[in-house]
Amino acid sequence: MRNRTNGIQVLSAAALATALLFAGCGQKANRQGSANSGETAQAESANEARETYAYQSEEADSNGLRHFKDAAGRDVSVKKDLTKVAVLSTDAQSYLYMIAPEKLVSVWQEPKAEDYMPSAYANLPAIGKNKASDQKAALLSYQPEVILYMSNGNEKETGTGAMADKLQADFGVPVVEIDSSFAGQGNAFRMLGDLLGKRERGEELAAYTDDVYRRVTAVAEKEKKKEKKLICFRGSMENEVLLKSAKTSEVINLLADNVVEMQGTEAQQRGGSMILEAADVKQLNPDVILTDTANFLNQMNSDSSWQEIPAIKNTQVYLIPSRPHSWVLSPAQYPIGAIWLANTLYPKQANFDLEKEIRQYFKTCYGKDLSAEEYQNLLSPQENRQ
Numbered sequence: 217m218r219n220r221t222n223g224i225q226v227l228s229a230a231a232l233a234t235a236l237l238f239a240g241c242g243q244k245a246n247r248q249g250s251a252n253s254g255e256t257a258q259a260e261s262a263n264e265a266r267e268t269y270a271y272q273s274e275e276a277d278s279n280g281l282r283h284f285k286d287a288a289g290r291d292v293s294v295k296k297d298l299t300k301v302a303v304l305s306t307d308a309q310s311y312l313y314m315i316a317p318e319k320l321v322s323v324w325q326e327p328k329a330e331d332y333m334p335s336a337y338a339n340l341p342a343i344g345k346n347k348a349s350d351q352k353a354a355l356l357s358y359q360p361e362v363i364l365y366m367s368n369g370n371e372k373e374t375g376t377g378a379m380a381d382k383l384q385a386d387f388g389v390p391v392v393e394i395d396s397s398f399a400g401q402g403n404a405f406r407m408l409g410d411l412l413g414k415r416e417r418g419e420e421l422a423a424y425t426d427d428v429y430r431r432v433t434a435v436a437e438k439e440k441k442k443e444k445k446l447i448c449f450r451g452s453m454e455n456e457v458l459l460k461s462a463k464t465s466e467v468i469n470l471l472a473d474n475v476v477e478m479q480g481t482e483a484q485q486r487g488g489s490m491i492l493e494a495a496d497v498k499q500l501n502p503d504v505i506l507t508d509t510a511n512f513l514n515q516m517n518s519d520s521s522w523q524e525i526p527a528i529k530n531t532q533v534y535l536i537p538s539r540p541h542s543w544v545l546s547p548a549q550y551p552i553g554a555i556w557l558a559n560t561l562y563p564k565q566a567n568f569d570l571e572k573e574i575r576q577y578f579k580t581c582y583g584k585d586l587s588a589e590e591y592q593n594l595l596s597p598q599e600n601r602q
Contacts, residue, residue: 288377
């Protein structure tokens with residue numbers, strides 16, 4: 217078992233921000249009627265502590281600036297009518313595709329076919345493909361009026377607004393921090409709708425994501441006493457595992473017991489990673505193993521050293537769908553990732569109609585009616601991950 221504290225994730229939101237600073241298919245859901253009253257009550261109880269986002273004043277001061285409070289509680293002065301928005305990660309990019317693609321002046325990575333971005337915005341400049349030392353100048357050349365920042369939880373100042381303050385000082389452009397959590401996703405879309413003059417669209421997305429979160433939480437609450445032990449492998453290293461303390465472990469932690477915990481400093485637990493060999497996994501003895509890499513799935517299913525692990529013997533190894541991005545580990549895909557994982561771990565209790573749920577996600581979030589071929593492609597293995 218090896219700990220890794222050097223950054224081996226490719227272009228995560230926090231790593232990008234830091235670099236810029238220093239560079240200068242189931243059954244139909246049974247959700248109606250009295251049989252579901254208990255589920256609804258459990259879901260509402262689990263969410264009652266979350267307050268719905270309160271819309272802010274749209275009034276501007278004498279300079280035409282609106283005083284806007286972001287997810288970190290920072291007061292940011294922004295133009296009242298924003299038309300030029302930049303992003304610092306693919307997560308923020310995906311959120312903007314959903315709510316206001318017409319306001320993007322640049323993206324972080326060139327869109328994939330499965331991003332379903334309207335063709336009019338498909339050729340926006342991708343800042344992330346520049347060298348780190350050139351990214352700041354490239355982004356500023358498009359004169360953004362605001363930059364959206366979404367923390368991935370790896371920096372010490374998560375939730376405090378400190379990183380957003382640093383970015384704002386460095387870029388000289390207002391930076392608004394957006395909640396990247398699954399639990400706060402509905403409010404994130406409400407806040408974006410408020411900021412960008414798209415409140416109706418923000419409410420549509422918020423209502424959808426809140427509903428998914430309630431339904432998945434209801435399944436999690438019912439399965440709490442028989443929660444499955446799980447290990448999730450991820451990334452190009454293939455046998456790198458997702459730590460329980462990682463922010464991107466939110467969906468997994470909601471539905472399962474992620475048995476991989478790393479001892480060490482706070483910084484190591486936030487941003488480090490761990491490599492597990494077959495012997496380590498056998499000792500931890502998870503009920504279920506996930507991976508987002510098809511090649512590693514094939515290795516586990518063919519290598520004799522892995523075949524001794526009970527979860528593999530019992531065919532409890534699953535490939536996480538990753539089109540356009542990992543369904544379980546990427547905030548924009550959390551709704552379908554949570555539905556997929558709930559169905560995978562607890563098929564009888566979840567009983568979600570996976571095809572219906574996937575189609576609803578893409579229709580609601582991207583305005584896309586999937587063809588039969590597109591639907592199948594979303595679930596097919598992706599040998600070369602990005």
